[in-house]
Amino acid sequence: MNLKEVVVLGSGPAGLTAAIYTSRANLNPLVIEGEPSSTTDQPGGQLMLTTEIENFPGFLNGIMGPELMSTMRGQAERFGTEFVTAKATKVDLSSRPFKIWTGDPQEAEPTYSAKALIIATGARSLLLGLPSEIELLGHGVSTCATCDGFFFKGQEVAVVGGGDSALEEALFLAKFASKVIVVHRRKELRASKIMQERAFKNPKLEFQWDSVVDEIIGTESVSGLKIRDVNTGEKSVLPVTGLFVAIGHSPNTDLFKNQLEMNDAGYIITKLGTKTNIEGVFACGDVQDDTYRQAITAAGSGCMAAIDTERWLESQLD
Numbered sequence: 001m002n003l004k005e006v007v008v009l010g011s012g013p014a015g016l017t018a019a020i021y022t023s024r025a026n027l028n029p030l031v032i033e034g035e036p037s038s039t040t041d042q043p044g045g046q047l048m049l050t051t052e053i054e055n056f057p058g059f060l061n062g063i064m065g066p067e068l069m070s071t072m073r074g075q076a077e078r079f080g081t082e083f084v085t086a087k088a089t090k091v092d093l094s095s096r097p098f099k100i101w102t103g104d105p106q107e108a109e110p111t112y113s114a115k116a117l118i119i120a121t122g123a124r125s126l127l128l129g130l131p132s133e134i135e136l137l138g139h140g141v142s143t144c145a146t147c148d149g150f151f152f153k154g155q156e157v158a159v160v161g162g163g164d165s166a167l168e169e170a171l172f173l174a175k176f177a178s179k180v181i182v183v184h185r186r187k188e189l190r191a192s193k194i195m196q197e198r199a200f201k202n203p204k205l206e207f208q209w210d211s212v213v214d215e216i217i218g219t220e221s222v223s224g225l226k227i228r229d230v231n232t233g234e235k236s237v238l239p240v241t242g243l244f245v246a247i248g249h250s251p252n253t254d255l256f257k258n259q260l261e262m263n264d265a266g267y268i269i270t271k272l273g274t275k276t277n278i279e280g281v282f283a284c285g286d287v288q289d290d291t292y293r294q295a296i297t298a299a300g301s302g303c304m305a306a307i308d309t310e311r312w313l314e315s316q317l318d
Helices: 013-024 045-049 065-078 145-152 164-175 191-200 294-313
Strands: 001-010 028-030 081-085 090-092 098-101 112-119 123-125 158-160 179-183 205-208 211-217 225-228 236-237 242-245 249-251 282-283
Touching: 001 013, 001 098, 013 028, 013 045, 013 112, 013 294, 028 112, 045 164, 045 294, 065 081, 065 191, 098 205, 112 294, 145 242, 145 294, 158 164, 164 179, 164 191, 236 242, 282 294
Parallel strands: 001 028, 001 112, 028 081, 112 282, 158 179, 158 242, 179 205
Antiparallel strands: 090 098, 098 112, 123 249, 211 225, 225 236
């Protein structure tokens, strides 16, 4: 059995920060970083599909998402972190050492086992499923107004969604954009009454009711949206330069169902820092954070998970 002191699942800001700290503590971590894919679930996390990041401290003129993740990965490697480009397909947390499979989950023997496990598998933004959506992520299509709103000063943008998150995005964007059009497939919003009141009072917000986005116009950047009325089938074009998709997030926690405590939305519940309900298993980043979802908060919780892990392992020696 390939026994490791610490295994980190995930290689976004949380996982890589946890790797940096655990490797500097001489815990020789192994990071199972995931496999390359065309979706947001890939090594490096969602920042691999982000262009310029201006709100990560330490970079006066900003930094590209892939460059930031490459730098963090290199830093972890410098201190001795081992990486494997594979996807965890099964975990068994019923006893220690914890067992992790990266190949056929039906295999009797796990690929790796770990004295301590740090889960940093993140969460993925739910998308509309349009062909050009992934291609234009970071080029006019975004899932985070806090991250990208600044780039749309004086421009007209659209937000898709009807819940609290969508209205929060729209109200934030109104600080920068000249107009924000909320596209919703129903006649009524799902958002709380107080959020609706704020949205309806904002003069920069307009609403496109009973409508869905059929197509994103543009090749290198967004130049408009093709909209369809769900009742009449009538089509129109919104001349916007930005599309913010705010229809929800889904944490990457399928591997841990019926093993770790989760909230109703599927996020791992952590207490006293990054501890889960199983001793020796820690969670950090967006997989346990359904509130902030920022690179800097993910990195901070990765640091916390590493320190919690180091202290827990030391306690096992007493």
